[in-house]
Amino acid sequence: MADQQRRRCLAEFLRSRRERLTPEEAGILAGPRRRTPGLRREEVAQLSGVSVTWYTWLEQARDITVSRQVLTSLARALMLSSIERRHLFGLAGVPLPEQPPGRGPGPALQRLVDALEPHPAYLLDANWDLVGWNRAEAGLIGDPGQLEPAERNLLWLVFMDPAMRTLMVDWEGQAQNLVAQFRADARARFGDPRFERLTGGLREASAEFRGWWEAHDIADFGSNRRQFRHPWVGRLTFDYVKLAAMDAPGVKLFACMPADAETTGKLPALQRCAAGEVPAAAQVADAVDGLGVSRAGA
Incomplete structure (x- = not known):
């Protein structure tokens, strides 16, 4: 039950980020007829280098394997902030990549x-x-x-x-x-x-x-x-x-x-x-x- 709820939260989070991102922000020509708010699923899939079917399953909260590399691509395609990126990895149950050392304490x-x-x-x-x-x-x-x-x-x-x-x-x-x-x-x-x-x-x-x-x-x-x-x-x-x-x-x-x-x-x-x-x-x-x-x- 917990895994199913986590997958549902992941699906809803991805869908919300997709719908908030405009085609212009993603570098896509919107075209004259566009009913979908934000990006289409196939556009996110193309920007992330994954198949449309796989990404659709992800937004449908199906039980599929998600790798760190794919999550990194999704975060980049959806232009996620650092805190949104951490949230995405957490919902997917995948550890974040090791962070490089910063410039030291402020x-x-x-x-x-x-x-x-x-x-x-x-x-x-x-x-x-x-x-x-x-x-x-x-x-x-x-x-x-x-x-x-x-x-x-x-x-x-x-x-x-x-x-x-x-x-x-x-x-x-x-x-x-x-x-x-x-x-x-x-x-x-x-x-x-x-x-x-x-x-x-x-x-x-x-x-x-x-x-x-x-x-x-x-x-x-x-x-x-x-x-x-x-x-x-x-x-x-x-x-x-x-x-x-x-x-x-x-x-x-x-x-x-x-x-x-x-x-x-x-x-x-x-x-x-x-x-x-x-x-x-x-x-x-x-x-x-x-x-x-x-x-x-x-």
Whole structure:
């Protein structure tokens, strides 16, 4: 019943878009006698490169197979907007093609990240390059703005920055999980120059990355809880929330939500660390001695 209803909705949507599109908009000569509003079925079929019979069956909500290629042709022929195109693919039950990465986040997204203070938050693009962060995140992992652009990448930091091995509780488990998540998330990035440089550089520089990458393990993001041993603030526990930016393809926002009251109380100290203000010596001693970690900054 659900499939039948979905096919009916698909048929009605196609018919409504066809009837709204004028022959002139589609580049077709209307002719003197034309009773059909918008385009005829045979005209849509011709513009899409499919048979009239097949397209008629589609508008009749028949149980037929619809491919991604045909849907792309229909979307182009009917001059669908991006949201109409997503709706068409959804009604057909066909996943959308992978979107290429956009030009990065706009100012509004960065303002959103800043507004999440005092919670650490950051933006990653399709290759997991850090393209935005707030002060709390800089206080947690160090200021990415001090790095070379090619090094502002989450995986590069995890594997190539020695301080991250001390900062991340269970570095090995977390790093291995991140590699599996990245392989699943970046399945459409193969052949992209930035992707190839990043993974090639990591395979060459890190035996651990090379081994985990070649294992071809994949993992979904799910609900992640991560713990840190901050050299100045002490132990921190965060639940990570991931959101996709619909107006910036490939960009995802990560917000770190405190998992306990102790972490919540330490958030202002992270902001002070980002500003270069180290907590009082007594507090530092308590945090470091209690955890047995180095006093070197993250």
